[in-house]
Amino acid sequence: MKAPLVVTRRMTEHPDDSHTIDRYEATGGYAQAKRALGLTRQQLVDEVKASGLLGRGGAAFSTGLKWSFLAEGRPSYVVINADESEPGTFKDRQLMERDPHQMLEGTIITAIANEAHHAFIYVRGEYTKPARRVQAAVDEAYAKGYLGEGIFGSDFELEMTVHLGAGAYICGEETALINSLEGLRGEPRLKPPYFPAAIGLYMKPTIVNNVETVSNLPHVLAMGAGGYAGLVPGDDTGTFLISLSGHVARPGNYELPHGITWRQLIFEIGGGVPDGKNLKAWIPGGASAPWFVPSRHLDLEMTKEATNAAGSMLGSGAVIVMDETTCMIRATERIVGFFAHESCGQCTPCREGTTWLEQVLRRIEDGQGRPVDLALMLDVSDGISVGLDWPPKMTTICPLGPSAISPILALRDYFSDEVRAHVELGGCPFAASEMSAIDG
């Protein structure tokens, strides 16, 4: 179960100054960016592909494969997605605050591999401290000649811009992020093209990678594809960051190997549910992921394959734990309400569907629920994602709408009794619950 620390090693061993360029270079930093300058694009793409590195933004797509899609036509751009907004997720914030140069070196490697001379780091607007830390790191790198004209004394030019978002979850979707970066409303673009690598920022080939993904790149190159792929046994390669939150004794970010079980995560690493309460359910991969329950999923392995086979996903690595006192209607309302608030409004099923689901949930919690309400919610959900399958079928441009129905499926599969109890009682059976706290 003990895995080697990769992206969190420096901040763990040098907590006082892991964010400085001096510490970064003293611990081997920027050596791989220098080395990458001597490699061809094909060599770099092949190396990253062979390492098995998967995108850590939530979709778990092969990073090397994504790079290989880069279309002809220049300039090309690199964009780092630091718009971390999935409820439960706070790993990229730690990587940016505690080890920004690691992300910068990964960004430089990405730019070299994709022949880009301008990289943008899109940080969500609420992350002022991470943005300041990243900007300070960028300034340090410029001062050292690691960014700008002729980086590391080569003839390769790379400019880097830190861009601040302004509060919109949807900008984490890569085509919405690109629109936002262009100064537009953050609405996802129609597909195809499926990848901005074909047509992206300013209609040019663009690679969009997540903070944690690029933070792994210096290590992929240092260890070599084989070394990185061999870090942990099994098909999932490398370590990954889990953000643990909710009703758990030791919340926080943990760098873990794929393949430990949920039981180990929640009870050993997380210290279990506080105050002697029982575990009721948990969300395995961010608010978009269908829920897991102790009676069925505790001993599953945390791998992409096992999680997908059980009808959910590891997603952004956010695990949210709920104890027995949690009202499932209230928790569901909070998540569906999030998606209703963050829907960009382009597609009717998402814009209308999430809003109606939220209203029905609210009336159930407020004691106005009707016996047909669960069936009604499933019908509305079916309108957003036909068939209520996993992975969800899409009626919309992006997956936001279909994500919103994940907790509704939990109500159907595990907590229909609780829906019924609310309707029969004419209110919430959980004493502590004070619903209508947040309206609008």
Added chain:
Amino acid sequence: MPLLYLAMTQDGYLTDEGMEEVARWCGITPAQVFAVASFYTMYKREPVGRFLISCCTSISCMLLGSDEVLHAIEDASGVPHGETDPEGLVSVEHAECIGACGGAPAVQVNYELIEGVTPEKARELVDWLRAARPEVLKGDEMQQLFGSRRSFDWAIREDEGAVGPYPAFGPLGTVGREGES
């Protein structure tokens, strides 16, 4: 987008004149600027108080009592969420996930983060803002005074902070340091 922040820095919020000026600079219509401004929650198109208190009420914070924290802030300030006090000092809002789930419940004041906030500490925070009226709001200082458990440890002190209800980020010219204005 940086220009919209710049306009907010100047006027405290996005005025019609500010958006028109941005439109002139960009060579687009004011309606196009308004379309962008209205998409994002951090662009405020109505006057905001000097201190914008954003209480996260998303799932992880909710599980650990964020609604009680929000009620405490509303009660102590007399300002319901979504509104500003008559003096123009304090605005209160509830926010969607601000990425501090390991230190839930979390609150931001002018986007400077405080984690592990209890209803009692939230009341003290409001009283402190009213009494001290700091020129520069620093996350570290507020965390020490009003916070407890954080998402992760952070040993390094920052002496930068926010000077208004918009993000304190260098390129926007809004980063405050003690003794500067």
